[in-house]
Structure formats: structure tokens, C-alpha cells
Amino acid sequence: MNDLNSTDVAKASVKMAISSRVEEEKLIKDFKDQNISAVAVDIGGNLISSIPKIIERALVASKRTGIIKDCHVHDGAVAGATREAIIQVSSKATGMNVGGKIGIARSGEHLSVCIFLSIGLLHLNEVVIGLGHRSIPDIT
Template structure:
């Protein structure tokens, strides 16, 4: 099996974030066969007031599925990558209601967090995506 790069891990997190609920479990199993751990979690609400909750949901989902260990270094990696992804989407979503998913993927030392959002604006929906990456010690 070929080694995965940070780009491959980023693609996996994007795939998780844009997947439907029905595709999600199949995708997790498919990635697991390639030694990539992945999880996705729904998010929504006003972006500004939801930032702490979004980071918390990414952390809890990552710990629950074994993507990271329960230690401050791993917590910081997920929180930092999630915050980076949030900053990339915040300009378009500032103060507006959003709905979407967080996709997290890990292969060895590479962790990637993707945030995919639909931004509600009257009857129009804007779509935005943000991506963060961190590197941590191998499991």
C-alpha cells in the first residue's frame, strides 16, 4: 500500500465533509482499508456564536472514533486545524446561519479538518469550504 501524503489526507477530509449520511459509513470503511481514520459530524447555527461548539464537536468526534488520543497535543492539533478551517469560511458566513458538516481524517502524522457549509441567505444558499492541516506524532 502506497504511503499517503498530506494532500491525500486533505482529500479524505473533504470527501467526509461533503458526503451524505448514507455515504458516510461506506466511506469510513473504504478509508479504513487504506489505514486512514475518518469521521464526520453535523454542525449548524450562527457561525460566530457556534465557533466553540464546532471545535468541541470536532474534538469529541475525533476522540470517540480513535483518530486522536486524549492528550493536550492531539487536542491542540484538532482544535488548531478546525480553527484554521473556520477562519477560511468565516468571511462569507460572518453573522449568518449555517448548516453543514465537519470532516476529519488522519493518516499517521497527518490530520486534516474540512468544514463544508451552506449559508442561509433569504432564499439563496451560498456554499463555502475551509480546510486545516496539522502534523502530530504517529499513533
């Protein structure tokens, strides 16, 4: 029985997105012990022109690590949650160059995608975070 809820999975995706590369591996192991599958992927560039690449990177990482299966229901869930997270960060980052990470976590039917970005503007850096959630069936 899985007693984790959407909040638990969302917290895991946020932690993955804001982690350093060194912290990432430890987090993945710790989450696995809690029955949460997780992965993080670096992203960067102009936000608007990078949207298809961001969604693609989230899908590839999710499939490669076994967070989702290779089926259109799971693909749609990751793409939809990623798009939701992008929408949340886009008002601050549109037209700007960004760098950051996507954190993805899943436990049971709960899937969460977090995007954490640093927005470069001269010597000033703004940060923004977006979070998307989808509920998907466990397909065996």
C-alpha cells in the same frame, strides 16, 4: 510504512465533509482499508457564536472514533486545524446562519479538518469550504 501524504488525507476530509449520511459509512470503511481514519459531524447555527461548539464537536468526534488520543498535543492539533478551517469560511459566513459538516481524517502524522457549509440567505444558498492541516506525532 505509511506512504500517504497530506494531500491524500486532505482529500479524505473533504469527501467526508461533503458526503451524505448514507455515503458517510461507506467512506469510513473505504478509508479504513486505505489506512485513513475518518469521521464527520453535523454543525449548524450562527457561525461566530457556534465556534466553541464546532471545535468541541470536532474534538469529541476525533476522540470517540480513535482518530486522536486523549492528550493535549492531539487536542491542540484538532482544535488548531478546526480553527484554521473556520477562519477560511468566516468571511462569507459571519453573522449568518449556517448548516453543514465537519470532515476529519488522519493517517500517520497527517491530520486534516474540512468544514463544508451552506449559508442560508432567504431562498438563496451560498456554499463555502475551509480546510486545515496539522502534523502530529503518533503517540502510543
